Amino acid sequence: MELFVLFGTFAVLLLIGTPVAFCLGVSSFATIAYLGLPPVVVFQRLNSGISVFALMAIPFFIYAGELMVRGDIARRLVALAGSVVGHLRGGLGQVNIAASVLFGGISGSAAADASAIGGLMIPQMEERGYGKDYAVNITVVSSIIALMLPPSHNLIIYSISAGGKISIADLFTAGILPGLILAMSLMVAAWLVAKKRGYATEPFPGGRAMLALLINATPGLILVAIIFGGVRSGIFTASESSCIAVVYAIGVTIVVYRSLSWSDFVAATMGAVRTASMVLLVIGSAAAFGWLLAYLRVPATLVEMMKGVSENPIIILLLLNVLLLFLGTFMDMSPLIVITTPIFLPVAMAYGVDPVHFGIILILNLGIGLCTPPVGAVLFVGCAVGRIGVGEVFRTIWPFYGAAVATLMLVTYIPALSLWLPALFR
Amino acid sequence: AAACETTFRSSDTHPEGYPTVTAVEYMGELLEERSDGRLCIEVFHSAQLGEEKDTIEQTQLGVIDMNRVSLGPFNNIIEETKVFSLPYIFRSTDHMHNVVDGEIGDAILAEFENHGLVGLAYYDGGSRSFYNSQKPITSKDDIEGLKFRVMQSDVFVDMVDALGGNATPMPYGEVYSSIQTGVIDGAENNWPSFESSGHYEVAGYYTLDQHLIVPEVLVMSKAAYDKLSAEDQALVRQAAKDSVPVMREQWEAREAASEEKVRAAGVEIVEDIDKTPFIEAMVPVYEKHVTSEKLKSLVEQIQAVD
Amino acid sequence: MKDKIRTLSSAIRVLTTVALWLSATGLVLMTAFIAWQVYGRFVLNDTPTWTETSSVLLMGWFILLGAAVGIREGNHLSFDVLLFVLPDRVKRVFYTVSDIVVIAFALGMVVYGIQLASNAWSTTIPNLGFSGGIVFLALICGGILMVLFSVERILRRMVGLPTARFGEDPVEED
């Protein structure tokens, strides 16, 4: 019954369009009241949920992303990507994906990737005769790459949700190969669709032009080196690296490129505050929701149920993937990480899955959820940037979903893809 | 536990199988048996219900019924508990046992009742010592300039600073990789945590200076306690007391197992260290933190116990 | 009526701007604090012990103020699939129900925030020296702003003025 109140209130509020953070908060509130417990707990959990040091990486990486978009770093990365892969079949589509790899190496937000790269690429692609749906499809799905490549604040949320004992540095390293595999399978999908539709390619600009573009984009690329090098050499911790990214972005855009005016700086800061506080309020409310799940013993019950279904880890992982994909289509990423990690991680670990490996599965899985209706923040961003209806995009996006799901299966069943690199670095 | 009339929800931040968790589970078995299955305990381990600061509040509010917590978070709430968190206040684990099992221990447990809690028992929390990745610390001078991660606590920061180190507050989850990459040189903890966190893999030197031998407490919500009949209250108290020897036994076993694993991994252990310079360095720390007459007298009383 | 609410809106817009600037200042200060923490530890070998706790404190402030602003500007994520297919009249009813739900929760933030703050008032934050109660002030202030902004939304909708929602253009001032 308590669970009915919790999930029932949540579902009803969600359906009538109440903001997700408040759906989580009010359904927890209602359940606590139903149980006859002091409601103050809900607000204590909300407050504790947002008072976590490692969470700071989220506003910082969002902030760094805003600065880099407004300070011209993102555009230079796109230009570089264009010179490298523009001559492949699907030309600008391939450029879009490669740009996501470059941008993903400095940003951990899929929404930032979709709006930054999408904002630059979609108009260009349209102009050169690519279908708008094709441009948006690629923009949306390839932005998952930003979640997989370091830095990824969602992996930090995962580490916190798992009790803060999983090494963030390991998680960051673990995402690299799966992220690159995702990029490659998307490139194949982009190639196939482009071939079918008969899209043109870009001319190869030649080595000299490439070098010029590389030099032009170097300050943006150096950030990758700084973050990685700084963490590996002990100058700062993985979560502090987010702050260094901000400091560096400010430095480069103001001093090196002189591309960031005072009003750009204010706009970037305000933009970061708006996005980050929305995301973090959801995390705080999800902490209250998660407390109730634990109090009502949902994770333990679920583990028992799963064990009743099968003893085979392959089946269990498949089941977890399907469940996560299902949940991911209805809910957004950060609350789902916070809610599902304490439930699913023990299940996965009971079947011998490494927590680092599971983190990568979880992020990739929920990342796909970001691109699928009904609740797909990245899909919405992509459609908004491209000014195209969700329905139209949804009709032709399937090859790219297919590439992402194929990557998910590879990552799920070949643990080495996630675990080999961290072991190498350790 | 379907037959239980009342099931107490008890919180613990340690994982399943940890001595504190099994001790409370054992207490639950005793209670169920002695109450003919009426009273049971369900342990929510691994911080499922929140970190200690939060679960203390939840226990005070009567949201959860029991809580196994370290004394540190209470220092802010119950002044008397501060004495147990002073560096080098206990000479040895036996000394600590003698204090908490005696009058001083009872008096401090009784203080919890003024804060919506009933203090049921003291559990062992082991003794905390320094470890680092740089060199064996054989004297106080070796600490000079080393960066040690400490918990967010004024006493701890002041202690490390007084020893000449660089106190660095940092979330626990970041310590492993921070020692590995050299962001910090080391940290401090007891054998089981040194081992289970894997920190011994990256910090090869452990010096048993035992600066902190702080007990932990098992508390009950006063709201839940007051609902019980006098007989049931006695049952709860007795079951808690009876879980203590079991807890201590398991703690020792756990400590020994961790020590064996750490030693087998080749960590260099400095055992016989002259603690006098360390204790002498604590004079300003005591001056700063032992301010009231009540605390001063408690410190003297503890020092007078064998 | 409409004019009165327009006047109210322009007053509230000032409040939003103030909250947003405070929030943004919080983020910039946080950046400075953590950068100083890295500098102090790595270069000076003397780690500032106040940076971690104070940044977490600032983060609470900027989240709750920023989230309140998000109510007014319609930044919060919601699930609009059902709303998509409903007629405008029903939609507006649901929007108002949502706003009332937000008000209820925000009132909870204020009332229980006060309770939490008074409980924690006598404690001190380690390495900072402030009272632990100030942690919850952000919850209270954010709650008050959320109530105000939601009431404004309901009033504006009643008289037919636009209100912002996630995914739409930021229609606000008319």
Ligand code: NA
């Ligand atoms: Na990334």
Ligand code: NA
């Ligand atoms: Na992209």
